[in-house]
Amino acid sequence: MTNIDVTAAHCEGAAPSVCFVTLGCAKNEVDTAEMTKRVISVGMRVVDDPSAADAVVVNTCSFIQAATEESIECIFEICGLENFENGRSKLVVAGCMPARYGSDLEGELAEASAFVPCSKEDDIARVLCEVLGFDAALEAQNCPSPYAASPASYVKISDGCDRFCSFCAIPYIRGAYHSFPYEAVREAVAERVRAGVREVTLIAQDTGRWGEDFDEPDTTAHLLDRLAAEFPDTWFRLMYIEPQGVTDELLDVIASRSNVCSYLDVPLQHASQKILRSMNRRGNSQRHLELVKRMRERVPGITLRTTLIAGFPGETDQDFEELIGFLEEAEFDYAGVFPYSAEEGTRAATLPDQIDEDVKIARAQEVRDLSDAIGEAHVSQRIGHEMDVLVLGREEDGQLYGRAMCQAPEVDGVVYLEEGEIGEIVRVKITDTLVYEMEGEVIHG
Numbered sequence: 159m160t161n162i163d164v165t166a167a168h169c170e171g172a173a174p175s176v177c178f179v180t181l182g183c184a185k186n187e188v189d190t191a192e193m194t195k196r197v198i199s200v201g202m203r204v205v206d207d208p209s210a211a212d213a214v215v216v217n218t219c220s221f222i223q224a225a226t227e228e229s230i231e232c233i234f235e236i237c238g239l240e241n242f243e244n245g246r247s248k249l250v251v252a253g254c255m256p257a258r259y260g261s262d263l264e265g266e267l268a269e270a271s272a273f274v275p276c277s278k279e280d281d282i283a284r285v286l287c288e289v290l291g292f293d294a295a296l297e298a299q300n301c302p303s304p305y306a307a308s309p310a311s312y313v314k315i316s317d318g319c320d321r322f323c324s325f326c327a328i329p330y331i332r333g334a335y336h337s338f339p340y341e342a343v344r345e346a347v348a349e350r351v352r353a354g355v356r357e358v359t360l361i362a363q364d365t366g367r368w369g370e371d372f373d374e375p376d377t378t379a380h381l382l383d384r385l386a387a388e389f390p391d392t393w394f395r396l397m398y399i400e401p402q403g404v405t406d407e408l409l410d411v412i413a414s415r416s417n418v419c420s421y422l423d424v425p426l427q428h429a430s431q432k433i434l435r436s437m438n439r440r441g442n443s444q445r446h447l448e449l450v451k452r453m454r455e456r457v458p459g460i461t462l463r464t465t466l467i468a469g470f471p472g473e474t475d476q477d478f479e480e481l482i483g484f485l486e487e488a489e490f491d492y493a494g495v496f497p498y499s500a501e502e503g504t505r506a507a508t509l510p511d512q513i514d515e516d517v518k519i520a521r522a523q524e525v526r527d528l529s530d531a532i533g534e535a536h537v538s539q540r541i542g543h544e545m546d547v548l549v550l551g552r553e554e555d556g557q558l559y560g561r562a563m564c565q566a567p568e569v570d571g572v573v574y575l576e577e578g579e580i581g582e583i584v585r586v587k588i589t590d591t592l593v594y595e596m597e598g599e600v601i602h603g
């Protein structure tokens with residue numbers, strides 16, 4: 159069960175208490191933070207402990223079957239708490255699961271008092287007022303910002319996707335692609351900066367399409383450039399950008415703005431043209447390698463991450479070897495590697511030549527081992543280098559840690575430090591590495 163930092167924001171009083179439990183990706187964390195604000199604004203309290211809450215909102219993930227199963231497990235875990243067994247507390251299921259399964263889910267989960275799909279999350283306060291029989295406070299509540307808990311935060315710049323990759327359920331869960339207006343993104347950034355956030359990671363299903371759906375089209379490059387200029391003391395990082403969105407204009411902004419992390423996460427999924435076509439995606443090994451070369455030439459020192467799927471239907475030994483050969487040549491710093499998961503309702507799930515489960519897992523492991531070997535070698539080359547590190551917090555054992563610009567939140571490891579204030583950016587010399595983790599000494603003066 160994952161409880162995110164934003165739930166640390168509390169308002170004292172006798173009003174009903176709500177606990178948010180968030181599963182899945184950073185986009186869900188942002189949605190939870192927004193729901194938290196709405197709940198606080200009507201006078202409810204937000205607490206960390208589900209067993210002490212009048213209502214628990216489980217913000218579910220349903221991107222793949224395994225995530226759905228984890229969400230269901232979490233829901234049953236909560237339903238087993240005493241305050242739920244004796245009927246004192248209410249359960250609300252929000253996010254991707256209600257969006258994906260709709261009324262089918264309502265029939266299956268009688269324990270829930272309400273279902274709030276992603277598209278209706280703005281209504282969360284009203285739903286909770288109804289479920290708990292609470293009259294919303296008329297006065298705006300003066301509560302701590304949910305973003306004050308950490309020096310790093312996410313901002314969503316768009317939602318939805320209509321690329322319809324044949325393996326992906328997201329277009330059915332999140333709906334059509336829609337960019338958020340510049341002013342809304344800017345205000346979301348400003349709110350976090352006011353709360354003390356020093357690193358903002360811009361996220362979306364596909365960050366490279368921002369602005370193309372406006373009456374007067376705009377670009378992600380322009381968005382990033384404006385934000386970086388307006389908030390010069392804040393680090394900006396762009397995640398999840400499809401290859402089509404990696405324009406020279408964008409690379410030039412990354413190269414020229416010192417507060418934009420020289421880091422891109424470009425999900426390529428595969429290298430074989432045959433498999434990519436079957437995935438309803440473009441490209442091949444050659445085009446992917448040209449893209450990697452262009453990114454490295456235009457932004458010297460850029461850190462690159464990708465996502466790859468092994469064992470897609472119809473993947474022959476030859477296709478798999480092409481994927482391995484591509485990865486050896488491209489040398490990504492980091493890669494997320496997944497065995498193909500057949501998702502109900504997607505076209506790929508109905509394709510012939512589905513790969514045996516054991517073969518998928520073995521292939522994914524082989525790609526992961528290769529990617530780890532490449533990544534580990536890259537990280538070890540940072541020993542002796544100096545870099546800025548944002549001090550983020552302490553582990554349970556008291557060990558201080560932070561993050562360099564070459565490390566994305568949650569996936570690329572951290573830098574362990576001996577000194578520094580949380581929220582401070584310190585200059586660090588890397589002294590040692592262990593796989594993806596780094597250790598460093600703060601440089602004074």
Ligand code: SF4
Nearest residue numbers: 319321322323326328
């Ligand atoms: S671009 Fe990403 S979110 Fe959109 S359909 Fe493809 S994999 Fe899914």
